[in-house]
Amino acid sequence: MPDNVQGPGTDRAALSADCANCFGLCCVALTLTRSADFAVDKDAGKPCRNLQEDFRCGIHTELRTRGFPGCTVYDCFGAGQKVSGETFRGQDWRSAPRTAQQMFQVFPVMRQLHELLWYLTEALSLEAARSLHHEIRRALDETERLTHLPADAFRELDVAGHRDVVAELLRRAGALVRATAPRKKKRDHRGADLIGARLRGADLRGADLRGAYLIAADLTGADLRLADLIGADFRDADLSGADLTTSLFLTQSQLNAAGGDASTKLPPSLGRPTHWTR
Numbered sequence: 001m002p003d004n005v006q007g008p009g010t011d012r013a014a015l016s017a018d019c020a021n022c023f024g025l026c027c028v029a030l031t032l033t034r035s036a037d038f039a040v041d042k043d044a045g046k047p048c049r050n051l052q053e054d055f056r057c058g059i060h061t062e063l064r065t066r067g068f069p070g071c072t073v074y075d076c077f078g079a080g081q082k083v084s085g086e087t088f089r090g091q092d093w094r095s096a097p098r099t100a101q102q103m104f105q106v107f108p109v110m111r112q113l114h115e116l117l118w119y120l121t122e123a124l125s126l127e128a129a130r131s132l133h134h135e136i137r138r139a140l141d142e143t144e145r146l147t148h149l150p151a152d153a154f155r156e157l158d159v160a161g162h163r164d165v166v167a168e169l170l171r172r173a174g175a176l177v178r179a180t181a182p183r184k185k186k187r188d189h190r191g192a193d194l195i196g197a198r199l200r201g202a203d204l205r206g207a208d209l210r211g212a213y214l215i216a217a218d219l220t221g222a223d224l225r226l227a228d229l230i231g232a233d234f235r236d237a238d239l240s241g242a243d244l245t246t247s248l249f250l251t252q253s254q255l256n257a258a259g260g261d262a263s264t265k266l267p268p269s270l271g272r273p274t275h276w277t278r
C-alpha cells in the first residue's frame with residue numbers, strides 16, 4: 001500500500017484487518033441485528049453461529065448470497081489483531097473465558113482508535129494541509145499511544161472526547177484541501193439527506209460530504225475529487241465511472257458498501273471490491 005508518511009503509528013498496512021491473526025472478534029464482540037445486512041440477531045459477546053472453532057468464518061465465500069453482506073463491508077482497521085495479539089498477548093476468548101468479556105469491551109474502542117489512525121495518517125500526507133501537520137502528528141502519536149494501553153485502562157478511556165478533538169482537526173485539514181478545488185457553487189452537503197439522489201455526472205469536486213446520506217444515490221460518472229467523504233454513507237450508491245482518485249478520508253468499508261465498476265477511479269490506497277463485477 002503506498003504511503004508517503006514516515007514514523008511510528010503511520011503504517012497503513014498495519015491498519016488493515018488481518019483475520020488470520022485475530023480471534024474472530026468482530027464475529028463475537030458486536031451486537032448484530034437481523035436486517036438486509038445480517039440474516040440473524042446476535043447479542044454482543046455471543047459468537048456468530050457461522051464462526052468456526054479456528055475463528056474463521058464458515059461461509060466466508062458465500063456471505064453475500066447467504067444473507068450476510070454486512071460482513072463484507074465491515075472493517076476493523078486492524079483493531080482485531082492488535083487486541084488479540086498485543087492487548088491480550090495471544091490469549092483467545094475460548095481458552096480464557098475469564099477475560100473474554102473484557103476483550104469484547106476493548107475491541108470496539110480499539111476499532112475507533114484504529115479508524116482515527118487511518119484518517120490521521122491520510123491527513124499527514126495531504127500537502128495542502130501542511131500547516132496542520134505538526135498538530136496532526138501530535139494527534140497521531142497520542143492516538144497510537146492509546147492503542148498500546150493495557151486492557152484495564154480502556155475502561156476509563158474517554159474515546160468520544162478524543163474522537164471529537166481529532167474530528168475537528170480532520171475537518172480543518174479537509175477544508176484546506178477542499179479550498180484548492182475549482183469552486184463554482186455551494187459545496188456544503190455535510191450530513192445532507194441525499195438518499196437516492198440523482199447525481200449522475202455531478203461535479204462534486206471539493207464538496208463537503210461529511211456524514212452525508214448517499215444511500216442508493218446515482219453517482220455514476222460523478223467527479224468526487226478533493227471531496228471530503230468522511231463518514232458518508234454510500235450503501236448501494238452507484239459509483240460506476242466516478243472519479244474518487246483524490247477524495248478525502250474514503251475507506252474500503254465505504255467502497256465495499258457501494259456499487260461500482262471497472263471504470264470507477266479509486267485512490268491508490270484502496271482496492272476495487274470483488275463484487276464490482278460489471
Ligand code: SF4
Pocket residue numbers: 026027048049050051052056057058059060068071
Ligand atoms: S457470518 Fe461469518 S463474517 Fe459474518 S459475523 Fe458470522 S462468522 Fe463473522
